[in-house]
Amino acid sequence: MTAPAATVTRGPSRADGTPGPTVTRGPSRAGRTLHAGPLAYGILVVAVLFSAFPFYWTIVAASRSNADLAKVPPTLLPGPNLIRNFEAVLEEADIGKALLNSFIVSGSITLGTVLCCTLAGFAFAKLRFRGRGALLAITVGTMMIPPQLGVIPLFMLIAELGWVNQLQAVILPGLVSAFGVFFMRQYLVQTLPDELIEAARVDGASTARIFWSIVVPIARPGMAVLGLLTFMAAWNDFFWPVVALTSSEPTVQVALRQLGGGYVHDQSVIMAGTLLGTLPVLLVFGLLGRQIVGGIMQGAVKG
Amino acid sequence: MFVAFGLFPLLYTAFVSLYRVELQTPGDMEWRGLGNYTALFGDEYFWLSLRNTFTIGVLSTVPQLVMALGLAHLLNYKMRGRTFLRTAVLLPYATSVAAATLVFAQLFGRDFGLINYALGLVGIDPVDWQNGTVASQIAVSTVVIWRWTGYNALIYLAGMQSIPHELYEAAAMDGASRWRQFFHVTLPGLRPTILFTVIVSTIGATQLFGEPLLLEGSISGGISHQYQTLGLYMYEQGWGFFHLGRAAAIAWVMFLLIVVLVGVNALIARRRSRKEAGR
Numbered sequence: 001m002t003a004p005a006a007t008v009t010r011g012p013s014r015a016d017g018t019p020g021p022t023v024t025r026g027p028s029r030a031g032r033t034l035h036a037g038p039l040a041y042g043i044l045v046v047a048v049l050f051s052a053f054p055f056y057w058t059i060v061a062a063s064r065s066n067a068d069l070a071k072v073p074p075t076l077l078p079g080p081n082l083i084r085n086f087e088a089v090l091e092e093a094d095i096g097k098a099l100l101n102s103f104i105v106s107g108s109i110t111l112g113t114v115l116c117c118t119l120a121g122f123a124f125a126k127l128r129f130r131g132r133g134a135l136l137a138i139t140v141g142t143m144m145i146p147p148q149l150g151v152i153p154l155f156m157l158i159a160e161l162g163w164v165n166q167l168q169a170v171i172l173p174g175l176v177s178a179f180g181v182f183f184m185r186q187y188l189v190q191t192l193p194d195e196l197i198e199a200a201r202v203d204g205a206s207t208a209r210i211f212w213s214i215v216v217p218i219a220r221p222g223m224a225v226l227g228l229l230t231f232m233a234a235w236n237d238f239f240w241p242v243v244a245l246t247s248s249e250p251t252v253q254v255a256l257r258q259l260g261g262g263y264v265h266d267q268s269v270i271m272a273g274t275l276l277g278t279l280p281v282l283l284v285f286g287l288l289g290r291q292i293v294g295g296i297m298q299g300a301v302k303g
Numbered sequence: 304m305f306v307a308f309g310l311f312p313l314l315y316t317a318f319v320s321l322y323r324v325e326l327q328t329p330g331d332m333e334w335r336g337l338g339n340y341t342a343l344f345g346d347e348y349f350w351l352s353l354r355n356t357f358t359i360g361v362l363s364t365v366p367q368l369v370m371a372l373g374l375a376h377l378l379n380y381k382m383r384g385r386t387f388l389r390t391a392v393l394l395p396y397a398t399s400v401a402a403a404t405l406v407f408a409q410l411f412g413r414d415f416g417l418i419n420y421a422l423g424l425v426g427i428d429p430v431d432w433q434n435g436t437v438a439s440q441i442a443v444s445t446v447v448i449w450r451w452t453g454y455n456a457l458i459y460l461a462g463m464q465s466i467p468h469e470l471y472e473a474a475a476m477d478g479a480s481r482w483r484q485f486f487h488v489t490l491p492g493l494r495p496t497i498l499f500t501v502i503v504s505t506i507g508a509t510q511l512f513g514e515p516l517l518l519e520g521s522i523s524g525g526i527s528h529q530y531q532t533l534g535l536y537m538y539e540q541g542w543g544f545f546h547l548g549r550a551a552a553i554a555w556v557m558f559l560l561i562v563v564l565v566g567v568n569a570l571i572a573r574r575r576s577r578k579e580a581g582r
Contacts, residue, residue: 051453054406054410152551152554236401256401256517260408277401297457297461
């Protein structure tokens with residue numbers, strides 16, 4: 001949805017200097033040709049600066065010493081201490097282990113969610129079975145229930161299993177998400193023609209075969225978007241990991257909580273930890289931001 | 304499986320909330336009836352956190368959605384670098400609660416924080432963002448606003464793009480200015496989207512947990528509990544004081560609160576659209 005819109009934009013804005021071509025742009029859309037004026041640009045630039053400043057500040061603070069941060073007026077440029085602060089975080093909060101744990105947790109959750117949700121989404125979109133509508137309604141309905149309600153039974157369950165403070169306590173409950181099922185269902189309803197499945201059926205393909213050789217290739221772009229969103233959500237998840245894990249087996253977010261919770265009083269070290277914990281997601285976002293934007297806008301229209 | 308993840312916790316939490324259950328021995332359950340609830344309603348911190356949840360919710364949701372609407376309108380213009388701008392406003396969404404709050408906690412620092420310094424430049428005395436009731440709630444809300452405004456703007460943008468062009472053309476032909484087009488075409492067209500974001504943000508605000516936990520790192524939400532939310536109160540009772548049964552009761556109160564709030568929202572929306580239809 002975003003891609004074509006973006007190409008449309010580029011045409012007329014490049015022609016801004018030369019007003020001629022704008023006129024020849026086919027049938028005019030009277031009410032729609034809202035070009036941005038300087039005011040609109042100004043406000044947007046301020047908004048972007050507001051969004052970006054905390055990131056910049058993290059880098060500044062993470063590369064300074066604690067004494068620098070206590071100066072008045074404050075320093076606004078990055079300093080030379082970045083590596084030293086990184087080393088301090090690795091030592092004091094064991095961020096290395098936390099990063100590894102976060103990669104394991106987010107990676108497993110992403111793989112599991114994409115696979116399970118594609119399967120379930122396919123079933124809801126294309127297979128006929130009893131109670132399909134009701135099951136889908138229940139699935140979507142669970143999105144409304146606050147996670148706090150699930151936490152207590154879940155916690156008692158993992159306590160019973162002896163899983164408290166083990167990574168599977170965080171991974172297993174994350175393997176399916178109602179949002180993912182719904183997202184994949186909507187995607188497949190739109191992109192997967194019934195005829196294709198019927199043709200495969202006539203050729204004698206089993207449902208599993210159909211799934212792997214027809215559904216998965218077609219669903220790939222949707223799976224990619226779901227994977228991105230899931231990875232970011234899993235990496236950033238806070239409440240359940242804080243409840244289920246402790247400092248000896250933390251994810252990055254749990255480790256950050258300890259950093260902020262007073263174990264370390266060096267502000268620049270805290271910021272270095274924050275930077276390390278945010279970098280992987282920022283990297284994903286920097287590379288695939290457009291897809292993420294598209295995914296959110298797509299999901300929203302149908303939400 | 305969905306029944307297991309959706310319905311079961313709901314009922315089981317209700318079941319647990321009627322018992323005395325301690326964190327260290329979750330197997331031993333002692334019947335308490337409604338005891339957890341009466342204890343809850345007798346605790347001043349419960350009422351305080353309920354009120355905080357409400358005020359922080361309003362402080363964070365209202366400005367956030369209004370700003371998102373404005374941003375979406377601007378992002379809908381034809382302009383250079385639109386994709387870049389859209390991605391840039393979403394950037395805060397990529398951070399975690401923990402990271403965002405830690406950064407803001409520092410920016411809001413009383414003695415050396417950048418925000419107090421900037422306020423000082425325009426002649427405003429330093430604000431004690433961590434201890435003042437209103438100030439600390441504004442600080443918590445700022446983190447929420449910062450993280451979610453861009454996300455909501457994109458949702459509005461998606462809604463705006465599904466409004467048929469013909470409506471704008473007709474409005475322009477009738478001589479409606481941009482402002483009038485915004486109020487009479489865009490806003491009504493966005494009504495379902497706005498309702499969706501209001502409900503989602505309300506639910507989010509009711510569950511606020513990480514931001515108040517990390518502003519200072521204490522589970523009581525400030526020295527005098529001045530920004531403790533229900534989510535944090537539940538964590539304090541369950542995992543700070545080990546009263547799982549009590550925490551379950553709080554979870555149920557939160558759930559009922561959400562049901563009521565969503566119901567009220569839906570009711571208002573329905574009444575408004577009916578009024579519209581009658582016109």
